[in-house]
Amino acid sequence: MTGPTAGASSSLTSTRGHGWAAHLREGGTTPWAAWTGEAYADGPLPGAEQLELLRRLNETGEVGPDLADRVQTTSAPGRGRRGLPLRGDGPPPAYGVAPVDPADLPAEELMRTAGLLLAEDLVAGLCDPEPRYRWRRRLRTRYRLVGDRWITGPLRDELVRKGRPQGGRGMTVYVVGAPLDELLTHVWTARCFGQGAIAFAPWLARARREDELGPRGDLRRIAGWWADRVGRERVEIVLDPSELPTLLGVGGRMPGPPRLAADAVEVARRVGPLLGLLVEPEEKARLLRRALLPRLRRAAAPGAAGPALAVPADDLDWVTERALTLRDGLLADGYAVHGDPDLLLPRERSGAAPAATPDPGGALALMLRLLVDGPRRSLS
Amino acid sequence: MTKRVLLHVGTPKTGTTYLQDVLFRNRERLVGHGICYPADRFDAHFLAALDLMKLPWGGLEAESLGAWERLAAAVRDAPDGSTVIVSHEILAHASRQQADAALASFGEGCEVHLLLSVRDLARQIPAEWQENVKHRSTLTYARFLARIQDPARDSQVGSWFWAVQELPDILDRWGHRLPPEQIHLITVPPAGSDRTLLWKRFSNAFGLDGLELDLRGERANPSLGVPETALLRRINLKANGVVAPADYRPLVRELLAHRVLSQRRGSPRLALPPDVAPWVEQLSRRWVEELRSRRYDVVGSLDELVGVTGDPTAYADPDRPRPRQVAAASVDVIEALLVENARARHEERRLHGELAELRDAYHRLEESRLQRRIYLRLERSLAGRVLLRVYRVVRGRSSRAA
Numbered sequence: 001m002t003g004p005t006a007g008a009s010s011s012l013t014s015t016r017g018h019g020w021a022a023h024l025r026e027g028g029t030t031p032w033a034a035w036t037g038e039a040y041a042d043g044p045l046p047g048a049e050q051l052e053l054l055r056r057l058n059e060t061g062e063v064g065p066d067l068a069d070r071v072q073t074t075s076a077p078g079r080g081r082r083g084l085p086l087r088g089d090g091p092p093p094a095y096g097v098a099p100v101d102p103a104d105l106p107a108e109e110l111m112r113t114a115g116l117l118l119a120e121d122l123v124a125g126l127c128d129p130e131p132r133y134r135w136r137r138r139l140r141t142r143y144r145l146v147g148d149r150w151i152t153g154p155l156r157d158e159l160v161r162k163g164r165p166q167g168g169r170g171m172t173v174y175v176v177g178a179p180l181d182e183l184l185t186h187v188w189t190a191r192c193f194g195q196g197a198i199a200f201a202p203w204l205a206r207a208r209r210e211d212e213l214g215p216r217g218d219l220r221r222i223a224g225w226w227a228d229r230v231g232r233e234r235v236e237i238v239l240d241p242s243e244l245p246t247l248l249g250v251g252g253r254m255p256g257p258p259r260l261a262a263d264a265v266e267v268a269r270r271v272g273p274l275l276g277l278l279v280e281p282e283e284k285a286r287l288l289r290r291a292l293l294p295r296l297r298r299a300a301a302p303g304a305a306g307p308a309l310a311v312p313a314d315d316l317d318w319v320t321e322r323a324l325t326l327r328d329g330l331l332a333d334g335y336a337v338h339g340d341p342d343l344l345l346p347r348e349r350s351g352a353a354p355a356a357t358p359d360p361g362g363a364l365a366l367m368l369r370l371l372v373d374g375p376r377r378s379l380s
Numbered sequence: 381m382t383k384r385v386l387l388h389v390g391t392p393k394t395g396t397t398y399l400q401d402v403l404f405r406n407r408e409r410l411v412g413h414g415i416c417y418p419a420d421r422f423d424a425h426f427l428a429a430l431d432l433m434k435l436p437w438g439g440l441e442a443e444s445l446g447a448w449e450r451l452a453a454a455v456r457d458a459p460d461g462s463t464v465i466v467s468h469e470i471l472a473h474a475s476r477q478q479a480d481a482a483l484a485s486f487g488e489g490c491e492v493h494l495l496l497s498v499r500d501l502a503r504q505i506p507a508e509w510q511e512n513v514k515h516r517s518t519l520t521y522a523r524f525l526a527r528i529q530d531p532a533r534d535s536q537v538g539s540w541f542w543a544v545q546e547l548p549d550i551l552d553r554w555g556h557r558l559p560p561e562q563i564h565l566i567t568v569p570p571a572g573s574d575r576t577l578l579w580k581r582f583s584n585a586f587g588l589d590g591l592e593l594d595l596r597g598e599r600a601n602p603s604l605g606v607p608e609t610a611l612l613r614r615i616n617l618k619a620n621g622v623v624a625p626a627d628y629r630p631l632v633r634e635l636l637a638h639r640v641l642s643q644r645r646g647s648p649r650l651a652l653p654p655d656v657a658p659w660v661e662q663l664s665r666r667w668v669e670e671l672r673s674r675r676y677d678v679v680g681s682l683d684e685l686v687g688v689t690g691d692p693t694a695y696a697d698p699d700r701p702r703p704r705q706v707a708a709a710s711v712d713v714i715e716a717l718l719v720e721n722a723r724a725r726h727e728e729r730r731l732h733g734e735l736a737e738l739r740d741a742y743h744r745l746e747e748s749r750l751q752r753r754i755y756l757r758l759e760r761s762l763a764g765r766v767l768l769r770v771y772r773v774v775r776g777r778s779s780r781a782a
Contacts, residue, residue, distance in 0.1 A: 044480075077435065080534075081534060085478070097533050276442070277431075
């Protein structure tokens with residue numbers, strides 16, 4: 001390019017900002033407010049949000065030069081502030097966004113760049129293989145699993161591996177449910193790992209405001225849809241998952257739903273749309289389920305990385321009311337029900353098992369850990 | 381001999397849609413004059429801009445994948461000595477790093493000229509609010525103004541507005557590696573000017589003077605008056621929860637806003653509130669002073685950036701529109717919806733008719749298939765053939781056709 005006059009803006013002056021950037025590139029963790037050293041400007045300074053992200057990554061673990069470089073050259077995607085100047089690094093600029101102390105930046109702003117970098121890692125790393133069978137059993141139970149997708153997804157995968165894919169003439173449709181509060185968290189979680197979702201609190205608030213369980217949470221609507229197609233006598237409700245192996249004609253234990261901390265689900269919610277900026281929708285769905293989910297399961301089981309997602313106590317009365325309506329509706333419709341119909345009601349919560357809604361700070365910490373671990377290089 | 385890249389990065393609401401429409405429709409004619417506008421669809425550069433800035437935009441992400449690289453490749457592949465035009469106003473939003481990456485992606489051996497079409501803030505501020513409303517926003521004008529005046533700029537509205545409208549900052553981000561003579565500002569003439577003047581300025585800046593071009597504008601982004609914008613905001617309040625984004629665009633934005641409300645004449649126009657006007661004027665004068673000091677090439681006059689604020693007593697507040705004016709606009713909207721509904725009903729009836737015909741044809745085909753299957757099966761056995769003969773005798777036909 002002959003046009004641009006390279007380096008026109010990078011004067012050979014020494015600044016505190018460039019000193020801090022150099023310190024961070026070497027793995028430093030000193031906050032901006034405590035930093036005093038200077039260095040020569042070797043180009044435009046990355047935004048305060050990028051530098052603070054690098055500092056937090058350094059605090060989390062060892063950051064390789066590649067990652068440090070990517071952090072400093074990747075602008076936050078989407079709308080919102082970017083390229084923020086550092087407060088106290090020379091006179092404030094006459095134009096552009098106001099300078100900030102990076103320590104004051106909310107986790108949401110740091111997660112924009114972190115999420116994009118993590119999405120890039122997922123694209124570059126390995127995925128769990130899609131489940132396949134060697135041969136399909138001829139004498140298998142014909143079934144279809146619908147309902148709680150967070151429960152049915154792993155079950156379907158396992159059944160495929162056993163040579164028992166769903167479908168087939170004369171199949172029975174099993175509508176798999178769970179206590180309604182758990183079912184709602186499963187619906188939202190499945191959306192985060194699928195087409196995307198708004199934050200959990202407004203999502204739940206909207207469901208409550210509209211007094212609607214939504215197309216994925218309303219088991220009665222799901223059962224009715226299938227009853228119209230295959231006949232009511234071939235639709236059964238499964239509320240006790242321990243009955244599923246017998247119903248499906250398989251031996252041994254079947255996998256349960258993936259258990260994740262609430263913050264891990266929030267990571268998926270934020271990374272999903274950013275993956276959509278890098279790959280086609282089908283590939284995005286595959287990467288969320290087969291690359292991000294396994295990494296989160298290892299890094300963020302409930303307990304180790306914070307409590308599991310749960311409906312807040314304030315909403316439980318509404319959920320119980322809806323669960324009673326759902327239970328009565330399913331019984332009135334005359335479906336066969338496996339398990340006690342009262343299993344639809346929220347379980348009693350013990351004080352020993354804390355449950356929570358996602359916290360941006362926790363989600364950022366998890367993103368940082370995954371970024372420091374780097375792209376997935378093996379399928380262990 | 382180097383090629384020239386004319387990179388037009390904004391700003392929104394400065395006649396860019398018309399310019400891009402003319403460039404797209406005349407792209408083959410332009411090639412004959414050594415000018416390349418590389419686009420296979422009218423919104424190709426918009427998709428490229430989304431891709432460059434990793435900007436989600438109402439589900440267009442999948443379509444924008446790789447779009448910037450395709451555009452950059454077209455620039456790199458353009459023959460030496462040619463002129464390549466890249467134009468989209470949302471490029472004004474790019475960060476400095478994204479702007480650097482964009483310039484680097486054009487490769488060696490090209491002379492980049494940065495173009496920025498600019499209009500006074502006194503018109504841009506209400507226009508941006510209106511554009512927000514046309515994109516489902518329910519924000520009142522007062523709240524919009526408060527957000528853009530917040531120095532923290534940490535709201536979506538504030539950060540976007542200044543990213544695409546703060547001229548010295550846009551030019552810092554995009555032009556910090558370019559000499560001033562390669563940066564060109566095209567000012568939008570004041571209201572009431574000759575309607576062709578803006579195009580003349582574009583034509584001059586883009587080197588299109590003297591070319592025979594089809595200047596009919598098929599696409600435009602027309603503006604609305606005060607009661608029309610107020611009505612649209614109220615429609616958003618009601619409709620956002622029930623009209624899906626995919627339906628909003630054709631029904632609300634295209635039909636109601638562009639085809640009905642923007643055609644209404646005589647309504648008061650959106651303007652700056654009298655209490656905000658002095659702040660805007662002061663800011664505009666500071667910008668003009670700054671831009672003048674940078675010695676860019678200016679097509680038009682920088683003085684036009686200090687907008688004219690109207691008579692404060694005539695100010696019409698879109699947050700408190702005259703009920704009679706809103707009611708009149710509402711009636712126009714109802715009429716348009718009835719006409720559209722009638723059209724949809726006619727179309728539905730026509731499709732039902734087509735469907736019934738197709739169903740009949742399908743059933744006839746199924747029947748003849750069944751007859752043929754039965755015939756073939758009967759033909760295979762002696763008993764079947766006897767049965768067929770009996771059937772034909774009974775029917776009184778001698779044909780062997782089934």
